[in-house]
Each structure stands twice: as structure tokens, then as C-alpha cells.
Amino acid sequence: MEKALSGVTILDFSHLLQGPFATQLLADLGADVIKIERAGPGDLFRSMTFFAKWVGGSESPNFLAWNRNKRSIALNLKSRKVHSIIMEMAKKADVVVQNFRPGVLDRLGYGYEDFKAVNPRIVYCAGSGYGEEGPYLDRPGQDMLIQGLVGLQTNTGRGDGPPIPAGSGLADQIGAMNMVYGILAALLWREKSGKGQKIEVNLMAGMLAHLGQEYCAVLNLDEDFVRPNSGIGHPGMQAPFGVYETRDGRYVSIAMSPFKTLYTVLEAPHLASYDDLETLFKKRDEVWEKVNAETTKFDMDDLLERMLGVDIWCAPVQDIRAASEDAQVVHMKMISSYEHPKAGTVKVVAPAIRMSETPPSIDRPAPMVGEHGREILAEFGFAAEEIDALEASGDMTIERV
Numbered sequence: 001m002e003k004a005l006s007g008v009t010i011l012d013f014s015h016l017l018q019g020p021f022a023t024q025l026l027a028d029l030g031a032d033v034i035k036i037e038r039a040g041p042g043d044l045f046r047s048m049t050f051f052a053k054w055v056g057g058s059e060s061p062n063f064l065a066w067n068r069n070k071r072s073i074a075l076n077l078k079s080r081k082v083h084s085i086i087m088e089m090a091k092k093a094d095v096v097v098q099n100f101r102p103g104v105l106d107r108l109g110y111g112y113e114d115f116k117a118v119n120p121r122i123v124y125c126a127g128s129g130y131g132e133e134g135p136y137l138d139r140p141g142q143d144m145l146i147q148g149l150v151g152l153q154t155n156t157g158r159g160d161g162p163p164i165p166a167g168s169g170l171a172d173q174i175g176a177m178n179m180v181y182g183i184l185a186a187l188l189w190r191e192k193s194g195k196g197q198k199i200e201v202n203l204m205a206g207m208l209a210h211l212g213q214e215y216c217a218v219l220n221l222d223e224d225f226v227r228p229n230s231g232i233g234h235p236g237m238q239a240p241f242g243v244y245e246t247r248d249g250r251y252v253s254i255a256m257s258p259f260k261t262l263y264t265v266l267e268a269p270h271l272a273s274y275d276d277l278e279t280l281f282k283k284r285d286e287v288w289e290k291v292n293a294e295t296t297k298f299d300m301d302d303l304l305e306r307m308l309g310v311d312i313w314c315a316p317v318q319d320i321r322a323a324s325e326d327a328q329v330v331h332m333k334m335i336s337s338y339e340h341p342k343a344g345t346v347k348v349v350a351p352a353i354r355m356s357e358t359p360p361s362i363d364r365p366a367p368m369v370g371e372h373g374r375e376i377l378a379e380f381g382f383a384a385e386e387i388d389a390l391e392a393s394g395d396m397t398i399e400r401v
Contacts, residue, residue, distance in 0.1 A: 003030025004358035010095040011036060015043045017172040018127050019099035020066040022179035027069035028351040028360035034376055035367060039076040039397040042369035056343030064346050067366035068338060074370025074397035082395050083109050087118050089380045095183055099127035102137060112198040123186040125179050125199040132200060141203050146171040150207040155235050159227040171203045178206045230288030238280035239287035243317060244295040246303055251317035265306045266294040340365040341401045368399040
């Protein structure tokens, strides 16, 4: 079945998380993503892992998560021969994606103007931490650092504890989404105008946009968020919005619900004196403590049944393993897998969107370093002798099983 982005060729210079997640999303939709890695070790993410363990004994879960459906070619970008090869490929490409620090690829001859000179229709998407100019230009643009800079960490956690970063690469992932919608918009505009363009995405701007309602509230209401000691789920919300313990040692999230409905189902009429919006905000720590004292009288399953029965907005707090086995997750078939030549069967999260005519799918595992170098160059018209010479010179790496 033809996919929505079939026929779109992407030269992907990106590494780590932001760029690779963006290009994986496009690859799931059918784009031919050619991952241009460093000769030798390849993408830096190949050398990183969690738990000091490796999938199949050698492969990084970080890399395997963000690089399916791509082909890899591993080249020495400092080589002038390689430069001429990539510019020849660029003549037939549609999109270039990179998330190096600003100026790095430009100095090697892989900036927007370099690609535009050989292909005026090229869409060039550059991701960075803080944009391509300004006082933070030379600072490291890492996910957790960005979360702290823009206020997300200050808004997260208990008031009597330190600010808490999100337990995921949120800034990178939001940056990836911004890359995708910028690229898709540019491709659509190119169909109408015939012109390519440069897209700039940075993590800081993406996170600022993500916190739009929080910034709107603080800047217009002239009041700052203060984290409550109870760990209310959002520093701008009143009780009972938050996470509560149950008798069996589990936790439940309770969101927006009429407070009377909650204290009724908890069989706690003595909480009626707090049932006022201003009181629920000003005394939210006290309310949280009292509600938590009531939820700990119930086992999780019993409490959920009671609350869902009266339409209270609630859900169990689950870890990743439990979430992967959640009935809704299973129903949506959101946990999938692919076969990798070195790692074996790799379990991954499936594409998150559904399309009636051009559904995304997982068709390739994450590639080995430069695994597809020979076939890629052959497709772009390079002779076998040229390819042999490139590999023999060390300017191209091909990892084999």
C-alpha cells in the first residue's frame, strides 16, 4: 500500500533524540529517510543506554526507539569526496534534517545555502537548543536544561522539595513534533509555489509554546505559580487535583470533579466545609491531606469503581510495564515490535496516528551503522567501483552482522 509520504526522500543528518524522532515519524508515513551517520561509530545515541544494559547484548534502546524505518549510510563528512557525493544526492532529495549545534554543518559545507545552490526546491530543517543566534548560542541545548530554563521544573513537584524534571525527554520530543509540522507545511507550500525553504526549530521556543497557558496566566494575571507541599497536580489548580494513595499502596490521580461528588463517594461528609472554590485553592494542602486520609481507606480497584461510577475524573497511576499491559493500550495495539539483525525482537511503541488510506507502519528495524550505504549510493547513480573505493578509503563505514 502506498503511504502518505511515499516518494519523499529525506537526507537525515540528525542524531540523539529530537531530529531522529522527527524523521522516524516521517519514515512511518512512508518517507525514504536516509540516515547519514558518522563514519565509524555512527549516531552518538548508539553509545548511550539505560540501566547500563544493552538490547541483545550490544544495541542501545535509545537508538532502537527512534530510528526504525530508516536506511543508514555512514560517511566522513569532512571528506571533500563525501561532500561531492552528498551534494549529488541532494539534487534528488526533498528534505534535509539536522540538529547539530548552529554553524557546525555550515562550516563543513552542509548549510541551507549549500543545498539550495544544487536544489532550490530543498526543504532544510535545522533543530537546535536555542536558535541560531543570541546570548545562548554556544550553550549546550540539552532537554533537562531547557525544562529548567523555561519554568517546567519549577512548576513540577512538591513545594517542600526541589523542582522536578519530567521523566522523559519532553523538550526534545516537542521539538521533534515542531520539526514534523514545519516540514509538512513546507512541502505543501512547495507544491503550490515550487520553492523550498529553511525551517528553524529550537527546544527553548518549543517548550515556551508548550507552556502557553501557564505563561498567559502569569503574565496577564500578575501572579506566580507556587508549588503546594501536597503535590497538587498543577501549581495553578485548587484541590483535589492531584495524586492520592490507596490502602493497597497504589496511587490514583483525581482531576477536575465536583468536590461534593468526591467527598460523598469517599463517605466523608465532614469535608463539606471546604466545598468552595476559593477555599479549595487557599487551603489546598490541608484539603489534600484530608482527602488522602480518606482514599487510604479503600483499595485501588474498589475506589476506582466507586469514582468512575459517579463520573469523577480519575485514573490509576501506573508504571511503564503496567501501562504497556493496560487494556486500552492493548486494544489500540500501541505496543509493537520489529526484528533486528543483532538485537533480535525489539519491542517498541507503535505509530500514534491512524489514517484510513495511507496508514503508517513499521517496515524496517533501526539500521546498523552504514548498513545501507552500498544500495543507497547505487540508487543515486554511483558505480560499484566508486563505492568500493569509498569504503576502502575509510570515508564510508558499513557494519555487517
